[in-house]
Amino acid sequence: MSRDTSDMAAARDGVTDLTAGFRDPATGEFRQETMIINMGPQHPSTHGVLRLLLELDGETVIRCKPVIGYLHTGIEKNTEYRTWVQGVAFVTRADYLSPFFNELGYCLGVERLLGIEAPPRAQVIRVLVCELNRIASHLIYLATGGLELGAVSVMLYGFREREIILDLFEAITGLRMNHAYIRPGGVLMDLPEEGPQKIRDILRILPGRIDEYETLLDDNPIWRERNEGVGVLRADEALALGVTGPVLRAAGVPADLRKDMPYAGYETYDFDVPVRTEADAYARYRIRIEEMRESLKIAQQAFERLDETPGPVMVADPKVGWPPKLSVGPDGIGNDPAYLRHIMEESMEALIHHFKAVTQGVEVPPGEVYSAVESPRGELGFHIVSTGEHRPYRVKIRDPSFVNLQALPAMIEGYLVADSVAANASIDPVMGGVDR
Amino acid sequence: MPAERFEGVHLGKTPEEVEEEVERGVLVTTLDRAVGWARKQSMWPATFGLACCAIEMMSAGAGQYDLSRWGMELFRASPRQADLMIVAGRVSQKMAPVLRRIYDQMVEPKWVISMGVCASAGGMFTNYAIVQGVDTIVPVDIYVPGCPPKPEMLMYGILKLQGKVRTSEPFR
Amino acid sequence: MSPEDLAQRVRSRFPDVVVTRGEVTVVLERDDLLDGLGWLRDEDGVELGFLSSLSATHWPDAEPAFWVDYELRSMTRLHRIRVKVGLPAEDPHVPSVTPMFPTANWHERETFDFFGVVFDGHPELTRILLPDDWEGHPLRKDEPLGGVPTWFHGATVPPIDDRGMA
Numbered sequence: 001m002s003r004d005t006s007d008m009a010a011a012r013d014g015v016t017d018l019t020a021g022f023r024d025p026a027t028g029e030f031r032q033e034t035m036i037i038n039m040g041p042q043h044p045s046t047h048g049v050l051r052l053l054l055e056l057d058g059e060t061v062i063r064c065k066p067v068i069g070y071l072h073t074g075i076e077k078n079t080e081y082r083t084w085v086q087g088v089a090f091v092t093r094a095d096y097l098s099p100f101f102n103e104l105g106y107c108l109g110v111e112r113l114l115g116i117e118a119p120p121r122a123q124v125i126r127v128l129v130c131e132l133n134r135i136a137s138h139l140i141y142l143a144t145g146g147l148e149l150g151a152v153s154v155m156l157y158g159f160r161e162r163e164i165i166l167d168l169f170e171a172i173t174g175l176r177m178n179h180a181y182i183r184p185g186g187v188l189m190d191l192p193e194e195g196p197q198k199i200r201d202i203l204r205i206l207p208g209r210i211d212e213y214e215t216l217l218d219d220n221p222i223w224r225e226r227n228e229g230v231g232v233l234r235a236d237e238a239l240a241l242g243v244t245g246p247v248l249r250a251a252g253v254p255a256d257l258r259k260d261m262p263y264a265g266y267e268t269y270d271f272d273v274p275v276r277t278e279a280d281a282y283a284r285y286r287i288r289i290e291e292m293r294e295s296l297k298i299a300q301q302a303f304e305r306l307d308e309t310p311g312p313v314m315v316a317d318p319k320v321g322w323p324p325k326l327s328v329g330p331d332g333i334g335n336d337p338a339y340l341r342h343i344m345e346e347s348m349e350a351l352i353h354h355f356k357a358v359t360q361g362v363e364v365p366p367g368e369v370y371s372a373v374e375s376p377r378g379e380l381g382f383h384i385v386s387t388g389e390h391r392p393y394r395v396k397i398r399d400p401s402f403v404n405l406q407a408l409p410a411m412i413e414g415y416l417v418a419d420s421v422a423a424n425a426s427i428d429p430v431m432g433g434v435d436r
Numbered sequence: 437m438p439a440e441r442f443e444g445v446h447l448g449k450t451p452e453e454v455e456e457e458v459e460r461g462v463l464v465t466t467l468d469r470a471v472g473w474a475r476k477q478s479m480w481p482a483t484f485g486l487a488c489c490a491i492e493m494m495s496a497g498a499g500q501y502d503l504s505r506w507g508m509e510l511f512r513a514s515p516r517q518a519d520l521m522i523v524a525g526r527v528s529q530k531m532a533p534v535l536r537r538i539y540d541q542m543v544e545p546k547w548v549i550s551m552g553v554c555a556s557a558g559g560m561f562t563n564y565a566i567v568q569g570v571d572t573i574v575p576v577d578i579y580v581p582g583c584p585p586k587p588e589m590l591m592y593g594i595l596k597l598q599g600k601v602r603t604s605e606p607f608r
Numbered sequence: 609m610s611p612e613d614l615a616q617r618v619r620s621r622f623p624d625v626v627v628t629r630g631e632v633t634v635v636l637e638r639d640d641l642l643d644g645l646g647w648l649r650d651e652d653g654v655e656l657g658f659l660s661s662l663s664a665t666h667w668p669d670a671e672p673a674f675w676v677d678y679e680l681r682s683m684t685r686l687h688r689i690r691v692k693v694g695l696p697a698e699d700p701h702v703p704s705v706t707p708m709f710p711t712a713n714w715h716e717r718e719t720f721d722f723f724g725v726v727f728d729g730h731p732e733l734t735r736i737l738l739p740d741d742w743e744g745h746p747l748r749k750d751e752p753l754g755g756v757p758t759w760f761h762g763a764t765v766p767p768i769d770d771r772g773m774a
Binding site: 038041042043048049069070071072073074075076077089090094096098142143155156158163166177178283288431432435 | 439464469483484485486487490491492494496498499502506513515525528529531534538560563564565566583584586
Binding site: 459550558561562563564565568 | 729739742748751752753754755756758767768
């Protein structure tokens with residue numbers, strides 16, 4: 001076919017203009033209207049039930065308005081009607097990908113109100129499970145982030161590694177997710193017999209697997225193209241918007257509560273906090289990979305410390321500690337038979353006391369605290385108010401995803417709509433925490 | 437799969453039982469059986485993961501507890517292309533109309549598995565914010581309890597559903 | 609700065625400062641709020657320029673009925689402070705801090721959604737977590753928990769707030 005434009009112009013004469021419907025009849029120019037589209041709440045790529053209202057001009061996002069609340073559970077109101085220990089079971093389901101951090105923040109707050117401290121062995125176990133949970137959460141970031149950007153095999157690898165860690169959690173706490181293991185005063189039970197061997201396996205296998213992720217994704221041209229320069233959020237914007245966690249550290253601010261305001265013994269562990277300056281999605285990816293390695297370092301130190309810190313895993317005060325002293329018996333996890341004999345056969349007061357301890361629990365002195373931990377997504381804070389009863393008066397969960405999601409419009413306005421998926425994945429929000 | 441393949445297959449029913457069924461009018465023909473088998477072999481779930489149960493559902497679809505053994509690894513994002521909706525997670529009041537709309541968009545035949553106690557009965561959240569059981573909004577075929585149910589529990593529920601599909605009358 | 613030093617420093621400007629359990633709490637009047645937060649942010653050595661959290665508590669039979677609390681954190685000096693403002697029941701208005709701390713945008717919407725506290729000067733004060741047509745403010749103490757009774761064969765168990773157990 002000839003490329004002679006005069007021929008084509010001649011052929012076009014006498015044919016109706018196919019673009020007539022797209023032109024403004026008055027001026028003859030193409031109409032420039034923006035389009036408002038709705039992404040979600042049921043969408044494969046929005047990381048859960050998040051609804052994004054996007055105003056698009058072609059492919060460019062002009063305005064973005066996230067609509068949240070599709071997973072609002074009323075956890076905060078529910079804790080006001082349950083005892084302090086039952087609060088752990090509610091609070092652990094807020095940010096469901098890092099349940100141990102929810103429990104740890106809440107229990108540190110309750111312990112500060114009570115004026116007690118968990119025994120040293122319990123603190124070491126807490127740090128161990130929290131750091132392994134951080135690794136599991138970052139693996140989900142890799143898996144779902146990769147899936148949303150089209151790298152489906154990363155999803156399968158991420159979940160494969162996660163299964164090893166969840167297997168350990170199931171051996172220690174009885175559940176794969178939402179464990180309710182960290183309680184005010186310590187942890188529920190000591191490690192089972194097969195626990196140390198499983199931990200050793202994890203510490204041996206995971207470094208090689210993280211190397212595999214780096215080999216697969218680090219210099220992958222598609223991964224780099226889709227993540228470099230995408231979702232840029234500079235340090236001043238991030239601090240103004242209250243963003244914490246890997247998103248803030250990618251912008252050059254070395255803020256990490258484990259170093260800045262240490263808790264649960266973190267000041268005694270030797271680890272680094274990875275910081276980058278590019279402030280884009282690729283920097284956040286690199287930070288999370290390096291954080292996984294640092295978490296392995298901390299887990300290694302905590303595991304070695306376990307042999308040097310024997311002792312109870314719950315405070316001795318009978319009002320605070322869970323009465324039956326659970327341990328792994330011949331029928332699985334069971335009550336201590338000596339304790340059962342004592343309350344059922346020997347002492348009526350012990351039975352009454354056991355009953356009160358289980359149904360009402362401890363009475364926490366009046367006051368308020370704000371206790372914050374560094375969850376995989378940022379600062380996870382609990383503002384707990386007590387009036388001296390056996391249940392909380394108010395538990396406010398400051399969830400990092402709730403605050404980080406506010407920064408999404410700042411990240412994607414002015415960029416392409418396909419980049420909004422990559423930016424959202426790089427924030428790694430968990431809608432359970434956003435909506436609570 | 438042509439229906440002739442099933443002739444001569446031992447049906448497991450005595451002639452008296454077959455007569456009874458004919459009298460009751462609930463005879464499942466070999467064609468029904470073939471269609472039921474085909475339907476249960478390749479169900480496509482719709483992505484409706486809401487909360488913690490969604491992570492266990494993803495684990496069930498991942499490498500270790502492989503849903504692809506039953507032809508279900510392909511989660512369809514568009515409800516028009518899906519025939520199974522696994523409601524995985526707590527349904528809030530704001531999400532309930534969306535749930536109903538997705539269910540209505542699915543084309544017959546369709547089934548619903550309510551995964552976890554939050555979807556089945558409201559779970560531990562008996563409060564203002566959570567719908568106390570999705571069976572108040574959509575008809576549910578299988579309830580899988582647990583908080584969250586292990587992937588093996590979800591697979592057991594799916595196999596029960598497949599048994600139900602295989603022996604049901606497809607052309608109502 | 610240690611909590612005691614910080615409290616000493618802040619007491620030079622505000623009289624009502626308390627240190628308990630290692631945490632510093634400042635109680636401000638509603639009209640003094642924006643100036644107070646500005647001083648806490650700009651004062652050399654105090655530098656509390658990061659708003660971590662913003663929430664409220666409802667005390668139905670007390671005066672003030674609502675306490676709005678602001679958790680501030682210093683990224684440079686690594687300390688925290690809590691600022692509290694009391695509001696009367698019949699006039700739950702407080703100036704919005706969103707112009708000063710953009711992160712307060714969603715926090716104030718959530719507090720309005722749950723408690724009905726109105727933040728004057730907020731760019732868009734609408735419900736955020738509950739459906740837009742929800743009536744009432746559920747986290748107030750006079751609102752019920754909600755929920756339905758649990759049905760068993762031959763008996764029902766009412767929801768937790770109706771069971772008559774303390």
